[in-house]
Structure formats: C-alpha cells, structure tokens
Amino acid sequence: MLRSMFSGVSGLRAHQMQMDVIGNNISNVNTVGYKSSRVTFQEIFSQTLKPSSAPAANGMRGGTNAQQVGLGVSVGSIDVLHNRTGVQRTDKVTDLSIEGDGFFVVSDGTNSFYTRAGNFDVDRAGNMVAPGGLKVLGWKPDEDVSAPPKAINVANLSMPPAATKGMNFSGNLDINSDNYEYTVTVFDSLGREHKLKYEFKKTATPNEWEYTVTTDDAINIEISNASGKFKFKNDGKYDTTASLGDVGLTFKGKYAGTESITLKQDFSNMTQNGGPTDIKGDQQGGYAAGVIDSISIDANGYIIGLYTNGQSQLEWKIAIGKFTNPAGLTKIGNNMFQRSSNSGEPSLDMAGVAGRGVINPGTLEMSNVDLAKEFTDMIVAQRGFQANSRIITTSDELLQELVNLKR
Template structure:
C-alpha cells in the first residue's frame, strides 16, 4: 500500500517535469531557431515478490511476481527537426536549411546557434546583436589580383567595412568579340565621306588609368584592298587627344610601333593570325594578345623626363574559335567589347550573402568583391549539445567535437539570406501532450488519494 503512495508521487513529480518542458516549448513558439524538447519516461526498478521457476516434468514454469515502484524520466531530448523559414528582407538575417549551426565567439569560448538574426556593430563586425557574440567565418585575401577565401584556415571574426574605399585600378585587359561583315566594301582612294562610313567599323570601350580617370578606346577596322580576308585595325585612346596619348600597339611590345595591325581570317570566317607594324606574326594557335600603350595625361615623368605610359592587352580571341572571338561572317558587323577590368575608385555601399555563405561587397564603382565566408559547424550527436541560453548551445562530453567547414559539405545545410528559421514547436501536438500530461498527473493524484483512503480503513479496524 505504501508502494502505491510513492508510485503516485513519482508519477506526479515526473509528469510535472513533462509539463515544465511543454510549457517551455509553448513559451518559445515564436523564438527564432528554437528546437523543442521532448520528455521520455521509463519505469523504475521493480520489487520482486517471487522469482520465476523453470518447468519440471510434473508442472509447468512459473512467471516472476514483481511490483513496480513508479516512473522516472528516461531522457529530455532536444528535437532538431527543421523549422519553417520566414522571409524578413533584412540582408543580415540568415536561415539554415538542413543540418548545421552558426559559430559564435566570446573571446576564446565557442557557442553554436540556429538563430541567424545577425547585425553589424559600429566596427563593421558581424555579431549576434542581443549578446554581442561574434559570428565566425573566413575573411578573403587578395592573391594575384583575385579575392580568395581559405576555408581550411581557422575561422575568425567577420568584418564588413561598409563605406571603405576600393582603390582605382588601371585597365589591364580588354576583350573583343565582334563580327566584321565579310561583305563590307573596300574604301577606295578618294572615296566620299559616306562611302568611307560604309567601309569602316568602329568599336568603342571605356578604359581607366592608374588614377581612375576614364578614357575612350576606339578600334577602327577597314578592309585591306586586294586581299579577300584581311582587315586593318587602327587603335586610338582618346582620339581627340591623339597627339598626346600616342597610342601604340604590337605583339609582345609596343616599342617603335605605330597604332595599326593586320587581322587575317581563314575561309571559315575565324581568326587565322595577326601581323603587327614590325611584321611580327602570331602563332598558329592560342589567344591573340596585342600589347597596347598610351601616354597618361597629367602624370609624373620618370628620371629621364619621359611621361608615364600605360600598357594593357587587347584580346582579339582564340585562333580558329567562333566563341567570344573576332570573326568575319557575311552578317551585319557587331560592336562588342565584352569586358575590360579597370575601374575608378569606389566605396562599399552594401553587401549580399549567397546560399553558400559567401559575403560579397557591392561598391559604388560597379565592382563586386568577395569579403568573406560564414563558417558552419556540425556534430556527430547534435542531441548531446548543452543549452547555454540566448538561443545558443555548447559542446558536451556526448556531442562530439564541432566539425567546422563550409555549408553544403559533410552534411551541412545551405544558407538563405534575408530569412530566419522559425521555432519547430507544433502547438497542436503540444496542446495534445498538455492534455495527456494533465490526465496523467490527475490519475497519479487519485492513486495517492485512494491509497490514503485504504490506509484510513486499516486504521479504523482498531475501533
């Protein structure tokens, strides 16, 4: 009889624990990235009144007689199912689709979270605004003119320097991919201005010097008389100031050259070779790169009093190719300089984050530059993480060490900028669990009340 009292007590206590977990789940129904808890019960040790007996030749076996001593909490598990994603439009909000955690740092102490409601502090550091914990990732560094992110390195704080300068860069490469009409007429000597206009084709492209000043590159093509598949190219930088810029072009060098070259096409309309003013001819394969130089206005002169000359490559494409290359087909001539890599000075206006966590800066001069990449962590047993408050977790003895790397690799999910992961609490199931928990609590209370009534009956036997 006393056993039933203590069984009822254990039932009430542990159902209260379950109600505590349900209450916490309901309280966090609107907490970003929250993962609900679940209580699992198991019976306590049983008192054996008599043991089991094996069958004999005379009688069969006998089962043991045992009385259970109540219930206990077997585990309180954190359920890491995916929460719904909610679009916020805030560029620093990031949701994780799939497994993984963001990494936050407080000094040398690491925390892990699914809540991606981040922001920038006054130093431009990407942080969790409520606690100031710093988001971890890899900053990009420049290697041979390109921004490279070394994801094998140890993650560090991510700094997005909004308003910082992007220095001007001189143009180093200009790529052409135009078509020169096979049926363009040859300009005869003494031709009228109208006939000259019909027989030439001009390509224009803005380029930049070391100061970020803008210049106009003009490439003029005309048919070579007496040859079926040759064109003469004439290059000018700032044609209205041609006497000062002194544009020169050649294969490998511009020393002693003028600003003209000859383009040779084969019978398929593709590039065959280029000949510069010194008679140098390109190889039979590969890209055709013409070194082009011009005098930069208002620059310091060297020790010999010579003005600064800037050199860049004029890329006509690949010999024998039909893609992104100068061609000669019986089709309308096209004006197409598909790229140049110079720009003026700019400032970091804004930034964007893609699904792999790459942070790209958008500058006022039209350039995009990789700033860094957000790191992610995964665990062999994420259910073994300990909650540390503020929507964060820390490692435990049973979670395993954090496996830190890029999103989308080794089981890590992808990121979605401008969105947040909602709580995975389902109110329907929580309210249902609340009802069954209440019934369990009441039933265990009735067990105690009934046992008490039986004890009163025993006590009344003396009267």
C-alpha cells in the same frame, strides 16, 4: 498502501515535468530557430517480493516467475528534437537559414557557441553579430578552413584600382561599309579613365580589315603597336588564324610615373555580314578605386562585397559547424547551444560541404514546434496527472478505513 501512494507521487512529479517541457515548447512556437524538446518516462526499480525459480530437476514441479512490485515512474530523458522545419522569407541580407545539417558559429571572444537562428545584423563597428552581441565567425577568402575562424567584419572595406588588361570586341561589321569608329574607356593602374578610339577600315584584300588605335590625349599617352590587320572567312565568321598584337600604352606628361599597360585584343566574337554594324568593345580587368557599398551572401556562405566602382569581390566565408551528435548539445539560452562531452567537437567548414546544409539568404528558420502534437501531449499529460492524483486519493481513503478499524 504507502507504496502505492509514493508511486502516485512519482507519477505527479514526472507528469509535471512533462507539462513544464510542453509549456516551454508552446511558448517558443514563434522563436527563430527553436528546437522543441520531448520527455520520455522510465519505471523506477521494482521491489522483488518473491524471486523466480527454475523447474525441478526431476520434472515434478515447474518453474515460477518472480513477483515484483514497481516503485513508480521517473523521467527517462528530455530530448532536443533537431528535425527540420520551414523557413520564413524576410529579404533582409543578413538574415540566414541553413537548409540541412549544421550550425552557425558565434563567439564572445573566448568561447564559441552554436545556433540555428540566423537573425544576424551588422553593428556600428562592422561586425556581423547575433541579437545578443555575439560575433559570427568565418574565414577570409584566402584562408584555409582548417584555421581557427575569426569574427566577421565588413567595415572599411575598399578595393584598390586595377589597370585594364585587354579589349574584347563583339558584334558585326557591315560588309557594305568601308570604315567604322568606336570609342572605348580603359583604366590605368591608378584607376584613371582614358579614352581610346578604334577605327576599322577595309583593305584592298577581300574580307580583310585594318584597325588603328588613337587617342585625343597624345601629349600624355603614347600608343605602341597601334595598328594591325584581321580577316573574316567566306561565311562571315572571324578567321582565327589572324595574329593580333598587344597594344601598349605608355604614360607621360601629367601622367608621368603611372605604370605602362598592355592591352590584349580579342576580335574572335566579331562577324562580317550584310547586317548593320553593331560593334561593342568591353575592357577587361580595369576599374577605378571603390569603397564598400553593400554586401550579399550566397548559398555557400560567401559574403560578397559590392563596391561603388561597380565591382564585386569575395570578402568572407561563413563557418558552419557540424556535430556527430547534435542532440548532445547543451542549451544555454538566447537560441544558443554549447558543446558537451556527448556532442563531440564540431567539425567546421563551408556550407554545402561534407553533409552541411546550404544557406538560404534572406530567410529565417522557424520553430519546429508542432502545436497539434503539443496540445495532444498536454491532454495526455493532464490525464496522467489526474490518474496519479487518484492513486493518492484512493490510498488515503484506504488508510482512513484502516484507522477506523479500531473504532
């Protein structure tokens, strides 16, 4: 009877532990990136009252099975379930979720931690941080992912100016017109704007045109190779056999000391037909200096800086950690995990690489708690607890009857 009572006590303890896990799951039903847990039970060692025996050698008596009495139940495991769940849209640039395997990597400066909760922000120093202040890790665009990641910082980013490298023209030249003028803007190596005027004129040769490049600031800008000729085929398409020279700009006067630039020209997207003239010239590679205005993040975890000069460039690569056994990670609170001896070391790389999930910017991963399942498990745990309490009550009544035998 005492044995059965102690078995009932072990059942109470085990089912209380199950209720603790269920309660924690339900309380985190709306926690960002939360991974639910489950409890499994296992029997405690059984006491052998009579061992098994083999059949007699003479075949006169058969074998017998062992007689064993179990000593109750214990918690076999408390497993973290890393199954996928849905995401909620927030449209906040620094809110990120991972569609697939992997964890964001954050650090307190000494130790690294791992999380599925991508509700990040940028602090006043420009660091990308998790809610607890841990810094999100990544690499600069030119760094190899085999190098240790560092804290991502988007403060004080700037873009130096760049000189224009070429002019690309597109559109149509009206075959019925004789000339057309178009003004373009180019940038020098210091990011200053300069206006150039392209004049297109028909020559006496059929389907042939001549271009001339001039400037209203001839005192300070000297243009070399400022003219040339090009042709169209009989079907109106550009004749690619024509060889266009590069236009050179040399700066003097108030621009003295500025590097000269060479403009490669491309007219291959121009046509000549009876439609209206609608020539468009696009300068390539040139822009003024700019400072960071905002950022965006793409599916591979590239942080892209958007600058006041209208340009953009890659600034950071967000690190994603992948584990052989993510269930072996240790929960440390605040939606964070820590590596353990059974999780293995993390493999760090970009999102979408080698089995890592891609990043969904502007979304957050929801908790994977299934309320219907949790409530069902709660009922089962409650009934199990009640049944084990009945074992104790009944054992107590039997003991009471035994005590009463002496009366």
